[in-house]
Amino acid sequence: MALFSFSPADYVDEFNKNGYVHIKNGVNLENLAYIQAKTKELTADQNDLKEWEFKGKKQQYLFDFPAEWNFPEAIFQPLASVASMPYETFTMCERHIKVYDKSAKPSVPPHKDRVAAELTVGIPLFMPEGSESHLVLWPNDALDVNPLNTTALWRSSLDEQDLPENRLADIEPVRVYTEPGDVIMFRGSSIYHEREYPADTALLYLKFNAMRLDPLNEDPSTSLQEDLSLKNLSEKTDNELLDCAVEVSPKLYRISRHYTRLHWKEVIQAYVTDEKEFNVSELELRIFKEAENKRSVREIIARLGIPGPEAINYVPTFRRLGALKGLHFI
Ligand SMILES: [Fe+2]
Secondary structure: OOOEOOOHHHOHHHHHHHOEEEEOOOEOHHHHHHHHHHHHHHHHOOOOOOOOOEOOOOOEEEOOOOHHHOOOHHHHHHHHHHOOOOHHHOEEEEEEEEEOOOOOOOOOOOEOOOOOOOEEEEEEEEOOOOOOOEEEEEOOOOOOOOOOOOHHHHHHOOOHHHOHHHHOOOOOOEEEOOOOOOEEEEOOOOOEEEEEOOOOOEEEEEEEEOOOOOOOOOOHHHHHHHHHHHHHHHHOOHHHHHOOEEEEOOOEEEEEEEEOOOOOOEEEEEEEOOOOOEEOOHHHHHHHHHOOOOOEHHHHHHHOOOOHHHHHHHHHHHHHHHHOOOEEEO
16 A cells, blocks of 8 residues: 555645645555554664664664555655655655654754755654644744755854754744644755654654755665666776766765865865765866766766767776765666
């Protein structure tokens, strides 16, 4: 059975207008029961991490979609439609079950999700009897997108007066009271939000973007594409690679230009999840910037202004970026 029971067209206008939408009973009960049962299993035996990968943060677990739910199409399509995001580049970047502690504080300062969470989706799973647990949102204020890779980096980048508890102090939030089986969708990287009175509640959080960005390596397609890329690199000749399409790895989450204390000599470094950072030349930086829309190696070289007959000389540079898993040959 499909996870979602709603018609996306019914919610497009509301999401576009408000930046969030609350879809009551948007999840099929049978699927909800499955996720609830899985959540109980993992909380009953928190040391048994064979089935559920522990993701560093306490009581946060990776959720695997059963094959019969027709993942990813049946999950991605309705959500991309409601948010008017292109399905072709729609990428999942988180799929966590989060179980809030008994001792979770009733209120903490609101936050923005990481840059990859253009769209955040919450599906409440459990809520204690009489719980006041609800989502607070500021959908009309301080909407600049968090361009950084974590919530914490965004907060530490702000001056005192720009911290959300100061900037939003006099603005009443929207309060959304959700029940198990509802779906709440909002622009997570731009809208300040938080869950109040979350003690003992559990939710499935799914996060998405249309940027092909997967910094936690949680979209199952990311690893498959990386494997395909390494296979292409080992099997194809330089000439064949010229006509191969490439994409920046969804796991490449940052390129930094450092000014070192060696007389401010510049160093450019690329960061790929679970890999060692590596140095990047100015030419390689331009390659990453041009690797859009599944362009071929040959097209990218042409866009760099290099004459066609010389293109073959640049294939080793592309091979290097592929071997370092910063560029995918697809
Ligand atoms: Fe969040």
